Amino acid sequence: MGEDTDAPLTPLNHRGFLPDHNYVTEADIISTVEFNHTGELLATGDKGGRVVIFQREPESKNELFSQGEYNVYSTFQSHEPEFDYLKSLEIEEKINKIRWLPQQNAAHFLLSTNDKTIKLWKVSERDKRPEGYNLKDEEGRIKDLSTVTSLQVPVLKPMDLMVEVSPRRLFANAHTYHVNSISVNSDYQTYMSADDLRINLWHLDITDRSFNIVDIKPVNMEDLTEVITAAEFHPHHCNLFVYSSSKGTLRLCDMREAALCDKHSKLFEEPEDPSSRSFFSEIISSVSDVKFSHSGRYLLTRDYLTAKVWDLNMESKPLETYQVHDYLRSKLCSLYENDCIFDKFECAWNGSDSVIMTGAYNNFFRMFDRNTKRDVTLEASRESSKPRAVLKPRRVCAAGGKRRKDDISVDSLDFTKKILHTAWHPTENIIAIAATNNLYIFQDKLNSEMH
Amino acid sequence: MFAKGTKRKFSDPGEEPALGAELGPVVRPLSSTYSLQRQSLLDMSLIKLQLCHMLVEPNLCRSVLIANTVRQIQEEMTQDGTWQIMTQALAAAQCPADRLVATEVLCRPSEALAAAQKEEEEEEVVVAAAMEEDVDSEANPLSSSSFLPAPFGAEPGWEDEEDDSEDEDSEECPSDAEDVPDSRRGDQVFGTFEIKHPAPPPDPALEELFSDVDPSYYDLDTVLTGMQSTPKMGPYDLLDSLSPHAAPALSTGTSCRSDLNELDHIMEIIS
Numbered sequence: 001m002g003e004d005t006d007a008p009l010t011p012l013n014h015r016g017f018l019p020d021h022n023y024v025t026e027a028d029i030i031s032t033v034e035f036n037h038t039g040e041l042l043a044t045g046d047k048g049g050r051v052v053i054f055q056r057e058p059e060s061k062n063e064l065f066s067q068g069e070y071n072v073y074s075t076f077q078s079h080e081p082e083f084d085y086l087k088s089l090e091i092e093e094k095i096n097k098i099r100w101l102p103q104q105n106a107a108h109f110l111l112s113t114n115d116k117t118i119k120l121w122k123v124s125e126r127d128k129r130p131e132g133y134n135l136k137d138e139e140g141r142i143k144d145l146s147t148v149t150s151l152q153v154p155v156l157k158p159m160d161l162m163v164e165v166s167p168r169r170l171f172a173n174a175h176t177y178h179v180n181s182i183s184v185n186s187d188y189q190t191y192m193s194a195d196d197l198r199i200n201l202w203h204l205d206i207t208d209r210s211f212n213i214v215d216i217k218p219v220n221m222e223d224l225t226e227v228i229t230a231a232e233f234h235p236h237h238c239n240l241f242v243y244s245s246s247k248g249t250l251r252l253c254d255m256r257e258a259a260l261c262d263k264h265s266k267l268f269e270e271p272e273d274p275s276s277r278s279f280f281s282e283i284i285s286s287v288s289d290v291k292f293s294h295s296g297r298y299l300l301t302r303d304y305l306t307a308k309v310w311d312l313n314m315e316s317k318p319l320e321t322y323q324v325h326d327y328l329r330s331k332l333c334s335l336y337e338n339d340c341i342f343d344k345f346e347c348a349w350n351g352s353d354s355v356i357m358t359g360a361y362n363n364f365f366r367m368f369d370r371n372t373k374r375d376v377t378l379e380a381s382r383e384s385s386k387p388r389a390v391l392k393p394r395r396v397c398a399a400g401g402k403r404r405k406d407d408i409s410v411d412s413l414d415f416t417k418k419i420l421h422t423a424w425h426p427t428e429n430i431i432a433i434a435a436t437n438n439l440y441i442f443q444d445k446l447n448s449e450m451h
Numbered sequence: 452m453f454a455k456g457t458k459r460k461f462s463d464p465g466e467e468p469a470l471g472a473e474l475g476p477v478v479r480p481l482s483s484t485y486s487l488q489r490q491s492l493l494d495m496s497l498i499k500l501q502l503c504h505m506l507v508e509p510n511l512c513r514s515v516l517i518a519n520t521v522r523q524i525q526e527e528m529t530q531d532g533t534w535q536i537m538t539q540a541l542a543a544a545q546c547p548a549d550r551l552v553a554t555e556v557l558c559r560p561s562e563a564l565a566a567a568q569k570e571e572e573e574e575e576v577v578v579a580a581a582m583e584e585d586v587d588s589e590a591n592p593l594s595s596s597s598f599l600p601a602p603f604g605a606e607p608g609w610e611d612e613e614d615d616s617e618d619e620d621s622e623e624c625p626s627d628a629e630d631v632p633d634s635r636r637g638d639q640v641f642g643t644f645e646i647k648h649p650a651p652p653p654d655p656a657l658e659e660l661f662s663d664v665d666p667s668y669y670d671l672d673t674v675l676t677g678m679q680s681t682p683k684m685g686p687y688d689l690l691d692s693l694s695p696h697a698a699p700a701l702s703t704g705t706s707c708r709s710d711l712n713e714l715d716h717i718m719e720i721i722s
Binding site (some may be wrong): 227 | 489495508510511512516518519572
């Protein structure tokens, strides 16, 4: 794995959209990153409503360790800004989530969503075109019929590869609140979309109807104290899904039990340590992301300071707890003041569920090996990411503590550089890191296969 | 990242336990440092709840978490007994004489409010917040935010109304502040969310709202006061503010109208 003494991570690609400027165009800020099921394609969504799809080039057979690089495959505008006339509010075009459908034919399908509307896009290739029409000439102009003296059969001739993206479904008007998650079911026919208070179940072919399966909206909005923060289907059992809340709870629901799954099958919650209670306890316990392991046996959650692995069979407490940046615990008041405490970090499993990864501040991201209990902090930055260079582990030391060379003091951390979105290739040790408006793709040079 | 110009005592291990630090349920020091910090956190939270970008719908998760924090502080202060002192002091304060200096901590850049009448225009808020360092009493009638809605200030008719009802309302004020019913707690924050969302045509809640509106709805004073104290609401939230619950507390207009409305507004949120 890519740890400090083992095979190191090297940056494979660096998609910088703004070279060496401090000024960041808001619209270019990446808001979601997702590999498809084979890892051949990588999709990113940004604040401007655009989706960029990268494709991995086939590996060269000449060099033994030459790994395929990711290059831009297609770019399209998924969502546009809208205006809600009833509420006099803008609807942001920012892409909150992208989820790929499993590939069933030559085309690829993905779901992308902003705050209100989910869209299904078809991505297909065209590398042939018909030539030899009878009624049209090569430029498409209608031929003068008097010049047509014989019939010919049009034939398909190869052409330069063209990637076409077309919207196939529009799932709209089903969410009063902001959509934070979408998840495709293992039955490949349905998917769910979750907003702050409700979760809806859709059929991929039906856009004018959806089932509401979770509703935690109180009768009086004054009584609202908890919202849904993330939701995901179980990878194998199409009747099970999990959703997380702002109070740090996870609820596993079984759709076979009832049509409205307000009653959970299992409730995962770690009892609070009363001696460590503070005014910020609830805020930092809010779960920002939840992911099933590939095996379906574990859950990975991220709250503000930790990442936790839960066993589906044990509701009372997590199996493992990893401190992501505990040095921030004494800074919570300042982080509350500048709103950083509300940042929603995502988390990811590797393909074999042995390593978990999540982002932090100062463009740092962390990886934890569940077996060896070793962890590493790496930085996604232009300076440290020359192609083929090896990433150097970083260390954050407490203010005033013993400092080694290259260590960073807590007070020097840049809180505007946050890595919220990360993704791991489904089978190989390739990771995609979104750092504001830059996308970094790192690869484990020596151990390309998963252990 | 850290606010400049403000003394930070939170992370100093040698001093009293800080707000972000661990506090056992039994150990609750009523030291002045802790109380100041708690008050500061309360003020910060209230301002966060009110300062919302109104072009885009505010983040519900963030609002809920902040509101829960406010509630938590309020519960603790109620247990301490400091809550009663503060509410009484707020009620007694007619007109805070000093226009309080904005601290870096609690204010955003004071941009002039757009004078445009357009409903979509984003309202910027001039926040004058204070932290009086008076350690003696916890009963500091502080942390009031004043809102200057330029569109309404520009209207000449508004000025006349203000003068007429000045005497009448200054008497009403103390009782209003104390009579804030608990049912309105969080109303300003979440009630607005409720009303904003498109309801199906036959909505019993909305119909009830309309049926209970009293004639004071037509009073320019009430209308403008309603607008003023909740500047973050959009046009449809006027209906919410004119509901029978909101009307009594909002139908005050004094020469210090803006200050009293701030206090009422804060009382409604935190009570």
